[in-house]
Amino acid sequence: MHSNISTKIICSTSYNPWHNLAFEEYLLEKVKENEMILYLWQNDNTIVVGRNQNPWKECKCKDFEGDGGKIARRLSGGGTVFHDIGNLNFTFVMDKKLYDLEKQLSVILKAVNNLGIDAEFSGRNDILAGERKFSGNAFYEKENSSYHHGTILVDADMDKLSKYLKVSKEKIASKGIESVRSRVVNLKTIKGDITIENLKDNIMSSFLEIYKGKSDIEYVEDQNFIKDLYEKYSSWKWKYGETPKFDINFVNRFTWGEIDLNLNLKDGMIDSIVIYSDAMNSIFIKDMECELLDSPFKMEFISEKLDNINCKVDEKNMIFEIKEWLKSKIG
Template sequence: MAQTMMRKMAVSGACVFIGLTRRSSSRALVAGAKNLSTQKKEPRVLPAEGEVTKSVFMSQSTDIYSNLALEDWMYRNMDFSNHHVMMVWRNDPCVVVGKHQNPWMEANVPLLAEREIALARRSSGGGTVYHDRGNLNITFFTPRERYNRKYNLELVKRALFRSFNIKSIINEREDLLVRDKYKVSGTAAKLGRLTAYHHCTLLVNANKADLSKALAKREHGIQTNATASTRSPVANLGDLNNQVTVEGLQTAVGYEYLRTPALQLDDGGEDQIAKQRGFQFVNPTDQWFPGLAEIRNELQSWDWCFGKTPIFTVSRAFPVPLELLAPSRSYGATQELIINMTVDKGLIDDVTLSIPPGLVASGFHGEAEVVTQLRGKRFTAEALAALQQALLTRHHRPERKLDDTEQFVAKCFDQVVNTV
């Protein structure tokens, strides 16, 4: 229904689909940035609801870092006082963690690396989500004073029912649920002094098997104060109505957004749509949005994705195989190698090895060399490489191979840094 109505309105001229050119979009957006910087020096007087227009920006990129950079660019540079914007976007497979989360706890990091699935950290809080082409992502931009998460979710809820006859509810966590328990949308926000945005993702026909593997929880021994995700059963909207597509949902939600006034959840119909700025295709590149590439590079960097992780400790114990223990002695308890690490900004800050008597008796030593080599290394395979190098060089024979005991220690470290 929404697609049919949109086509009718596009023909009648009630709704205008605008493909922004690089020149016009850059000028318009930079002008908004200049207005915002001027406004910072004066008291805020926001226009009345009737003076506020709306646009739906449709990103032409499926790159998670480019789309997150576009969000940040708009948040930093645009003035939304009399122009509210809803951005719709989708991504190639990726995992996105909240600003204050620990990716090693929230995602299967080794699997993501193996499958070349991007891991990104966004600038808003909230929990970890999996994206692919079967997700529709929506960002609502407003002035800080007019941030209203419930208003936005009600719009989405109304669009689902109006266009696809899907009933949903908004729970106390402000997630969107269907059939009273299945989550189809999570939500997060960023609130600044002048500007705010609220974004959510809608599961349409996402690969739930890949979602489950990418976000699999495992025993990893990590202790942290980082924000933890709340796990919930999920469903695709396509499971409820096979007519739902990402493209159709994008049109339906955009149509609902444009037919609704800026502050009140009234249905203004075609008359309200005629007052708006319509749908606009945008391309998140430096040519369209000067300075966006720099933001994207920062968001893609290891220092942001992993280095912004709050400090954490990891402790793992590994039973030593009997064949590695000194055969001439008997032991009253299980011999365990215990590894303790403190990781700050994604770098190993401290590490201790508790070497059991059985390994000491069999000839393993060199904890000091190992600890020295590991400090300051990234909590990744970089640490494992440093450990192996330390074990190889502790007898000043870099050409030799690790013996069985050393291979066991290296394997234990591998399991710690790869959290498998």
């Protein structure tokens, strides 16, 4: 179908999450028509929150930063993850019409299979070996380009992962999770001879095989041309957001993720709004904030505004569920 796909492999030599995420967004802006880029990168001692998450609620920010950790926020939706150099991140950045989740995932699955591990994609966005997760995936799209990225736990420090991340009570209740640790696994635990290096080599070769590409690898380190993007990702405002004190807070966990709705009212109107969520559809959450801002705080108007959102089929179902929930709260 797209016989003339051009491929590119880029590896970051920086372990700084603000640089690596800035470079990822730069690629998303610069990717050409019919181009598929594989970008491999690692962050050291980092917590990355989803686009619409509240870091204060997701992790012990103060302790973590006090211990020299970096907090970062990505563009995509989904939940919070811990990265260290025992974890490898991959991003497929592409012309939007080349997006094919199954094909992209097959690159990762093939690489892991080549190393002697049987793995499968499952559930919302996880790759599992047996019943245990070693990779979480998330997605983001712009008008003409999109990316699919994920983590791969090879030899990550599980103690740090459970020390700094908080799992919400709602999540525990809805999933019956005993602990974060019991569900995740390092590939090295399954097969002792796996390293970041041999995994990287296998991902690159399976990428070239599946996309029939050429094998030049570009290495990038701190780049001056992404200075503005770097400043955005490293800024307090982007990482933490300017959170006012809210009058109203409603929280609910749906099958597709949690919604934590925060409103300030002025003269019966929604004067400010922040929605925190680990839902995968990060743009949809932002659209919802924009629609509800300056709306009267009455269910009929809120309902109408939510119906205005231009969205996909699965998001229409999400809107229906959100409206039903809010009706029970606002009446």
